[in-house]
Amino acid sequence: MTGSGSPHPWLGPDEAAPVALTVNGTALEVRVPPRRTLADALRDAGCTSVRLGCEHGVCGTCTILLDGSAVRSCLMLAVQGQGHHIETVESLAGGDGLGPLQQAFDDNDALQCGFCTPGFLMLIESLMRSEPGAGEERVREVVSSNLCRCTGGGPVVAAAQQALASNRDGR
Amino acid sequence: MKPAPFAYAAAGTLDEAVELLGEAGEDAKLLAGGQSLLPLLSFRLARPSHIVDIGAVEDLDSIHEDHGQLRVGALVRHATLEQADLHGPWRALKEAASLIGHLPIRVRGTLGGSLAHADPAGELGVVAAALDAEIVLRSVRGLRTVPAGAFFLAPLMTAADADEVLVEARFPAPGDGFRSVFEEFSPRAGDFAYASVAAGCRMADDGSAHDVRLALGSVGPTPLRAREAEEALSGSMLDDAAIVEGARLAAAGCDPAAGDWHAGGEYRRALVANLVERALRRLRQPA
Amino acid sequence: MSGPRSRLIGSPEPRRKNRELLRGEGTYVADIRLEGQLHARVVRSPAAHGRLLGVDTSEALGIPGVVAALTAADIDDIRIPIRLPFAESPEANRVLQAPLATDVVRYVGEPVAVVVADDPYAAEDAAEHVLVDIDELEPVLDLAASSESSQPLVHEHFGSNTVNRLAYRYGDAAAVFEQADVVVHRRLRVHRLAAAPMETRGLVADFDPASGVLTVWGGAKVKHFTRGLLSTVLGLEPTDVRVIEVEVGGGFGTRGEPYPEDILVALLAQRLQRPVQWIEDRWEHMVATNHAREQEHDIEMAADRDGRLLGFRVRGWCDHGAYVRTQGLLPAVLPMFHLPGPYQWQAFSMDLDAVLTNRTPVGTYRGPGMTEATFIRERMVDLVAAELQMDPVQLRRRNLIAEESMPFTFMPGPGSGAVMPIMYQGGDFPAAFDELLDAAGYDQLRDWRREARSGGRHAGVGVSAYIEFAAVGPFEDVDIVGDDQGVVIKAAVGSLGQGIETALAQIAAELLDVPLDDVAVEFHDTAELPQGFGAFASRSTVLAGNAIAAAVDEMRAKAAHLLGCAPGEVEFRGGVATGGDRGSVRLAEIGPTRGRFEKEGLTASFGGAVCSVSVDPADGRVRVHRFALAHDVGRAVNPRLLRGQLAGAAAQGIGGALFEELAFDGNGQPLSVTLADYMMPTAAELPDVEVAIIEHGSGSNPLGIKGGGEAGMVGSFGAVANGVADAVGEGAEVLSSSVSPARIWHALNDPSEPAGTGKPAQEA
Known part of the structure; x- marks a missing residue:
C-alpha cells in the first residue's frame, strides 16, 4: 500500500511521522499519521483554543494564522504544516491580560x-x-x-x- | 467527521510529483491548497488510497503575461489572483477569485485545485471556459494541453488522467480592446453561487461588440458557453434590446435541469438572465 | 436603612468570564482529556423508516484500536422520559425514544449502535464497519396528511400518527364568525429549523469503581434531571452521579437536554470502567439534535368593519418528528398558548395536533412555539388589515388588551382539553407598543418606504406584536455561603453563554451590599449544588434571582436570631450583618443559608418587532435594513447583557427567516447536513438590531423580573414576513415563515412551484 520498492518517502496510512511546526514562536514537533487534520493535531498538542464547529471549512471557529494569514485549520492536514509558523489566540496577549x-x-x-x-x-x-x-x-x-x-x-x-x-x- | 486513512507523500519538485502520482495508481489524489479536497475527505466522500502533496512544489505559483497570453500557475492562490494587477481582458479572473468562498479559503485555495475539482459552481472554471483557457497537464509521459471546453466533463470529473498534474492555465491573447467581467448570485456572502456568468467582448471603436463570450456556472454539469447568445450579441451595439435578447438566449440555452432544493431550475434560469444582463451592461460601459 | 446602597440591579455590568474566553482559556467538553480516555462514535440509521433486521458489530470490533460496541441487544429496554409534567400525556409516553433502535428505525440519524475506540479517527473507521441491515418502509413526511389512513404508521403499536389533539375554546367562535364583516382564511406554514449552536453536543463520562461515582461532564441546561435519569438507568444512587457543567458553546434550547447519547456514553463508561468521550460532529448534529418549529396551520380570522378583531379558528399540525423527546408535547402546547397573543379576542377555537413523522424528533428552540404562533397570528392580522384597507399598526393598536383589563384571562371554555388558562398578569400593552414604534422610528420607516417605492424599489415595513410566556417553575433553590473572600451563590440553573453568573452576582451583591467582585456564583457541579431544574424557558434569572432574595431574607432572620434583634433591624453591608445596637455578625458566621423561590404558572411579557425590508424581484433576495424590537423584561437586572441576548436572538430569527431551513427529500433523507446547506446568517446579511427594554414590572415575583433570553426571537418571523409581504404587495402572497430568495422568486414569478409554499423542498 505504501508503494513498496518506491524510492519515494511514502508515509503509510496509519504511520505517524514527525511534523515540525512553530506555534506562537515556539518550536513544536507533533507526531501524526497523514490523515490527521492540523486542527486536531493542534488540539491534541494542547492548543484547545482552536475549536471545531463544523470540520468542513464553513464556520471558521478553527481559524488560525498560518505564516501570518488567516486559514481554517480543519481544512489542512497536519503534515501540510511542516515548517510553517502558526499563531493562535494565545499569541494575542502576554501575562493574564487582554490585547x-x-x-x-x-x-x-x-x-x-x-x-x-x-x-x-x-x-x-x-x-x-x-x-x-x-x-x-x-x-x-x-x-x-x-x-x-x-x-x-x-x-x-x-x-x-x-x-x-x-x-x-x-x- | 474525520478523513479515512490514506498514504501520503510530499513532492519537492514537479518531476517528483508526477513520479509519485504515477506510482500511486488510479485512486490517488493531488493535494494543493486542500480547500475542496479536505471537506470531501472529512465527509469521507473522497477516499483516496494515496495523496500526493504538491503544496511545496516550486515554480507553479506565478502569474505572468507571455506574448499577450496570460499564464497562471496551478499553485496561484485565489487571494493572490484577487490582489493581482489584472485589468481589461483579465478582469473577470480577478473578480471571480474575489468571490470564491471567504478570505481564509482564498488564502489557501489554488487555481489548479479549483479547476481540477471541477465543481460546476467553481468560479474559475467559468472564467476559464469564457476565455478559452488551455489547461496544461503534466505526467511522466510529458506535457499536453486541453482546451477548457474539453477539460470539464461532468461534476467533479475532468479530462485529466489519474497520473496527470494540472500545472498551469493559459489564457490566450485576446484582441485589442477585449474586456471581461464576472457576476454571480449567492444567497449569503461566500456561498456557492446559484448561478454565475463570466462575460467578455472586444469593443470596436464604433461601439459595437465583437468576439462576445458568455460562460455560465452552476446551471449545468460543467461550465457552459452560451453560444447562441454570443452569436446574437456579436456585432451588436449592446443596446438594451440586444442585451435583453442575449440574456433570454443565455437563459434558454443553459441546462440547470431541476436545480436542487436550494434553487430550482426555473429560478436558476431567471438568475442567469439577470446576471447576463448585468454583466453585459458593465461591458458596454467605457473602460 | 441608612447610607447609600450599591445599585447593582439594573447596572450594565460587564459580563464575567469575558477575559478567560477572549484568551481562549475556556474549557469546553471537547477540551477535556482524561487519562485513558476512549472515544465513542454512534452508528446511525441511514434510512428514514425501515425494519431493522440486524446490526452486526463483529467486523468493527476487529478494527485496530476498537474496544467495544453496543447494540440494543446489549442494553436494557428503556425509554428516555419526558421531563416536564405539564408536557406529558399517556399517549406521548407510548412513543418515547430508546437509546438505541430495536426493531424499527424511524428517522435518518437514529442511533442503532455505538462503537468505542482509543482514537476518534479509529472510532469513525469502526462505525463504518458496523453492518446495519434495514428493510426500508415508506416514510411519513407530510404533516397534514399524516393522519390519513393511506399513510404508514411511524409507530405501529401506537396505531396513529397523531399523538394527541390539543383543544382550547374561548367564547363562542361560531357566533363571532357569523356576525363578522370580514373573514380571512389561509393555510400558513412554519419551516423546519435547527438551533445549531457553534459548539455541537458532547459528553465525557467517567466511572470510578472504587467510589462507585459516575461523573459526567458537558450536560448543561437540566443537570439535575440528567443526574436523576442516569442514576435510574445505571442503577446508582442519585448522589453517586455527578453532572458537571463546563463552558457551553451556545445552548438555545436544544443543547443539554438528555438525549440517547447521554445514556450510551454513561453506560459505556460504567461498563468499560474507563473515561469515554463523545463529541458530536456537525453532520450528526444536523440529524441527531432536536429539530424545531415545523408546523402547518389552517386558520381563519374574523373582524368587523370598524377594525375590531373578533376571533379566530385554527386547525394546526405540529411536527414532533419520529419520537416524543424530553420536552414532551411542548412543540404543540406552546404554539397553543401563544396563538391568542396580546389582542382582546371575543372568541377563538384552537385544535392542534401533535404529529409524528419519520424525521429527527422536534424539541424546543429559543422562543419555542411562540415564534411560530406569532408568525401565524401576525401574518393573519396583516391580511385582515389589508382586507379592511386599514393600517396594520392601527389595527393592532385598536385591539391590544388595555391596561385596565389586567390581569386578563382567556378562560378555557366547554370543549377545551385539560389546559391551563391563558393568563396575563399585567403590563400596559398599548404603551409598550408605542415604545416599540418610537424605538423603531416607525414614521421615518414609512417615509423611507415611500421614497424607496417612488424610486422603483420594492420596499416594505413589517410589524409584529406578541406575548411571551416564560419563567416556568416549579421552584429553584439557592444556597448563600459566606466566607473570608465574600459570598458564594450556589444555584442549579445553568450557563449557556447568556451571562447568568453576572446577573445573579449583581442581585446578591445589591441585596447583601457587598462589592460585586466579592460574589462568586457556582452552578457547575451537581455534587455541590442544591436541587434545581435548569436553564430553559427564560427562567434562570427570574427563579434563581428570587431564590437569592429568599435566601437573603432567611439570612436576615438567622442574623436577627443570633443578634437578638428584629429581622427588620438587620442591615447587611460589606460581608457583615448589623442589628442596630446589638452588634454585628459576619456572614461567614451565619452559615450556609438556603432560599427557595416557588413559582406557579408562567409569566407573560409583551413585546414586538418592526423591520424595514426590500425585495429584489429579479432574484428574490430580501434585505432587512433595520430591525427594532421592544420587550417587557419587568425589571432589567443587567441591561447590557439583556441587549446582547435580545439582539442576538433577533439575529438568529432574521437568519432563520431569510436563509435557514432543514429540508428533506421525498424519501426522508435530510438535505441540510452541512453548514454550506444549513445557511446561518453572517454579519454581511444582518442589520444592526435596535433594542428597547421595557420595564413594566411584574406582580408575580418579588424582584419584578420577567424572562428575556429568548424574546428577541419571538417577533422576528412575523415582522420579517409582514415586511416582505408589504414590499411585494399584490405581487405575491407570503404564506411561509421562510422568505428565502428561491421562495420569494417563486412566489413572485411561478407560484405553482413548491418553493414558496413552505413545503419541504423535494430534491430533483
Missing part, C-alpha cells in the same frame, strides 16, 4: 458563549496586519467569513472597527 483587539471585543460585547471567539480574533488579527486601513464594508465582508450564533456578528464588526481605528491612531 487591544481582545479588549475591543470586550468593549463591544462581541462575544457571548465564547466558542467562536478565538477564530474571530485570529481572522481580524490577520486583517489588521494585511489591511490596516480596511473600511467598514471590507471589515464586514471579512467578518462574514466566520459564524457567530450568539451575536450574529454585528458586534464583532464594531469590535474590529474599534481595533483597526485604535491601531491607526497608535501608529
Whole structure:
C-alpha cells in the first residue's frame, strides 16, 4: 500500500511521522499519521483554543494564522504544516491580560458563549496586519467569513472597527 | 467527521510529483491548497488510497503575461489572483477569485485545485471556459494541453488522467480592446453561487461588440458557453434590446435541469438572465 | 436603612468570564482529556423508516484500536422520559425514544449502535464497519396528511400518527364568525429549523469503581434531571452521579437536554470502567439534535368593519418528528398558548395536533412555539388589515388588551382539553407598543418606504406584536455561603453563554451590599449544588434571582436570631450583618443559608418587532435594513447583557427567516447536513438590531423580573414576513415563515412551484 520498492518517502496510512511546526514562536514537533487534520493535531498538542464547529471549512471557529494569514485549520492536514509558523489566540496577549483587539471585543460585547471567539480574533488579527486601513464594508465582508450564533456578528464588526481605528491612531 | 486513512507523500519538485502520482495508481489524489479536497475527505466522500502533496512544489505559483497570453500557475492562490494587477481582458479572473468562498479559503485555495475539482459552481472554471483557457497537464509521459471546453466533463470529473498534474492555465491573447467581467448570485456572502456568468467582448471603436463570450456556472454539469447568445450579441451595439435578447438566449440555452432544493431550475434560469444582463451592461460601459 | 446602597440591579455590568474566553482559556467538553480516555462514535440509521433486521458489530470490533460496541441487544429496554409534567400525556409516553433502535428505525440519524475506540479517527473507521441491515418502509413526511389512513404508521403499536389533539375554546367562535364583516382564511406554514449552536453536543463520562461515582461532564441546561435519569438507568444512587457543567458553546434550547447519547456514553463508561468521550460532529448534529418549529396551520380570522378583531379558528399540525423527546408535547402546547397573543379576542377555537413523522424528533428552540404562533397570528392580522384597507399598526393598536383589563384571562371554555388558562398578569400593552414604534422610528420607516417605492424599489415595513410566556417553575433553590473572600451563590440553573453568573452576582451583591467582585456564583457541579431544574424557558434569572432574595431574607432572620434583634433591624453591608445596637455578625458566621423561590404558572411579557425590508424581484433576495424590537423584561437586572441576548436572538430569527431551513427529500433523507446547506446568517446579511427594554414590572415575583433570553426571537418571523409581504404587495402572497430568495422568486414569478409554499423542498 505504501508503494513498496518506491524510492519515494511514502508515509503509510496509519504511520505517524514527525511534523515540525512553530506555534506562537515556539518550536513544536507533533507526531501524526497523514490523515490527521492540523486542527486536531493542534488540539491534541494542547492548543484547545482552536475549536471545531463544523470540520468542513464553513464556520471558521478553527481559524488560525498560518505564516501570518488567516486559514481554517480543519481544512489542512497536519503534515501540510511542516515548517510553517502558526499563531493562535494565545499569541494575542502576554501575562493574564487582554490585547487591544481582545479588549475591543470586550468593549463591544462581541462575544457571548465564547466558542467562536478565538477564530474571530485570529481572522481580524490577520486583517489588521494585511489591511490596516480596511473600511467598514471590507471589515464586514471579512467578518462574514466566520459564524457567530450568539451575536450574529454585528458586534464583532464594531469590535474590529474599534481595533483597526485604535491601531491607526497608535501608529 | 474525520478523513479515512490514506498514504501520503510530499513532492519537492514537479518531476517528483508526477513520479509519485504515477506510482500511486488510479485512486490517488493531488493535494494543493486542500480547500475542496479536505471537506470531501472529512465527509469521507473522497477516499483516496494515496495523496500526493504538491503544496511545496516550486515554480507553479506565478502569474505572468507571455506574448499577450496570460499564464497562471496551478499553485496561484485565489487571494493572490484577487490582489493581482489584472485589468481589461483579465478582469473577470480577478473578480471571480474575489468571490470564491471567504478570505481564509482564498488564502489557501489554488487555481489548479479549483479547476481540477471541477465543481460546476467553481468560479474559475467559468472564467476559464469564457476565455478559452488551455489547461496544461503534466505526467511522466510529458506535457499536453486541453482546451477548457474539453477539460470539464461532468461534476467533479475532468479530462485529466489519474497520473496527470494540472500545472498551469493559459489564457490566450485576446484582441485589442477585449474586456471581461464576472457576476454571480449567492444567497449569503461566500456561498456557492446559484448561478454565475463570466462575460467578455472586444469593443470596436464604433461601439459595437465583437468576439462576445458568455460562460455560465452552476446551471449545468460543467461550465457552459452560451453560444447562441454570443452569436446574437456579436456585432451588436449592446443596446438594451440586444442585451435583453442575449440574456433570454443565455437563459434558454443553459441546462440547470431541476436545480436542487436550494434553487430550482426555473429560478436558476431567471438568475442567469439577470446576471447576463448585468454583466453585459458593465461591458458596454467605457473602460 | 441608612447610607447609600450599591445599585447593582439594573447596572450594565460587564459580563464575567469575558477575559478567560477572549484568551481562549475556556474549557469546553471537547477540551477535556482524561487519562485513558476512549472515544465513542454512534452508528446511525441511514434510512428514514425501515425494519431493522440486524446490526452486526463483529467486523468493527476487529478494527485496530476498537474496544467495544453496543447494540440494543446489549442494553436494557428503556425509554428516555419526558421531563416536564405539564408536557406529558399517556399517549406521548407510548412513543418515547430508546437509546438505541430495536426493531424499527424511524428517522435518518437514529442511533442503532455505538462503537468505542482509543482514537476518534479509529472510532469513525469502526462505525463504518458496523453492518446495519434495514428493510426500508415508506416514510411519513407530510404533516397534514399524516393522519390519513393511506399513510404508514411511524409507530405501529401506537396505531396513529397523531399523538394527541390539543383543544382550547374561548367564547363562542361560531357566533363571532357569523356576525363578522370580514373573514380571512389561509393555510400558513412554519419551516423546519435547527438551533445549531457553534459548539455541537458532547459528553465525557467517567466511572470510578472504587467510589462507585459516575461523573459526567458537558450536560448543561437540566443537570439535575440528567443526574436523576442516569442514576435510574445505571442503577446508582442519585448522589453517586455527578453532572458537571463546563463552558457551553451556545445552548438555545436544544443543547443539554438528555438525549440517547447521554445514556450510551454513561453506560459505556460504567461498563468499560474507563473515561469515554463523545463529541458530536456537525453532520450528526444536523440529524441527531432536536429539530424545531415545523408546523402547518389552517386558520381563519374574523373582524368587523370598524377594525375590531373578533376571533379566530385554527386547525394546526405540529411536527414532533419520529419520537416524543424530553420536552414532551411542548412543540404543540406552546404554539397553543401563544396563538391568542396580546389582542382582546371575543372568541377563538384552537385544535392542534401533535404529529409524528419519520424525521429527527422536534424539541424546543429559543422562543419555542411562540415564534411560530406569532408568525401565524401576525401574518393573519396583516391580511385582515389589508382586507379592511386599514393600517396594520392601527389595527393592532385598536385591539391590544388595555391596561385596565389586567390581569386578563382567556378562560378555557366547554370543549377545551385539560389546559391551563391563558393568563396575563399585567403590563400596559398599548404603551409598550408605542415604545416599540418610537424605538423603531416607525414614521421615518414609512417615509423611507415611500421614497424607496417612488424610486422603483420594492420596499416594505413589517410589524409584529406578541406575548411571551416564560419563567416556568416549579421552584429553584439557592444556597448563600459566606466566607473570608465574600459570598458564594450556589444555584442549579445553568450557563449557556447568556451571562447568568453576572446577573445573579449583581442581585446578591445589591441585596447583601457587598462589592460585586466579592460574589462568586457556582452552578457547575451537581455534587455541590442544591436541587434545581435548569436553564430553559427564560427562567434562570427570574427563579434563581428570587431564590437569592429568599435566601437573603432567611439570612436576615438567622442574623436577627443570633443578634437578638428584629429581622427588620438587620442591615447587611460589606460581608457583615448589623442589628442596630446589638452588634454585628459576619456572614461567614451565619452559615450556609438556603432560599427557595416557588413559582406557579408562567409569566407573560409583551413585546414586538418592526423591520424595514426590500425585495429584489429579479432574484428574490430580501434585505432587512433595520430591525427594532421592544420587550417587557419587568425589571432589567443587567441591561447590557439583556441587549446582547435580545439582539442576538433577533439575529438568529432574521437568519432563520431569510436563509435557514432543514429540508428533506421525498424519501426522508435530510438535505441540510452541512453548514454550506444549513445557511446561518453572517454579519454581511444582518442589520444592526435596535433594542428597547421595557420595564413594566411584574406582580408575580418579588424582584419584578420577567424572562428575556429568548424574546428577541419571538417577533422576528412575523415582522420579517409582514415586511416582505408589504414590499411585494399584490405581487405575491407570503404564506411561509421562510422568505428565502428561491421562495420569494417563486412566489413572485411561478407560484405553482413548491418553493414558496413552505413545503419541504423535494430534491430533483
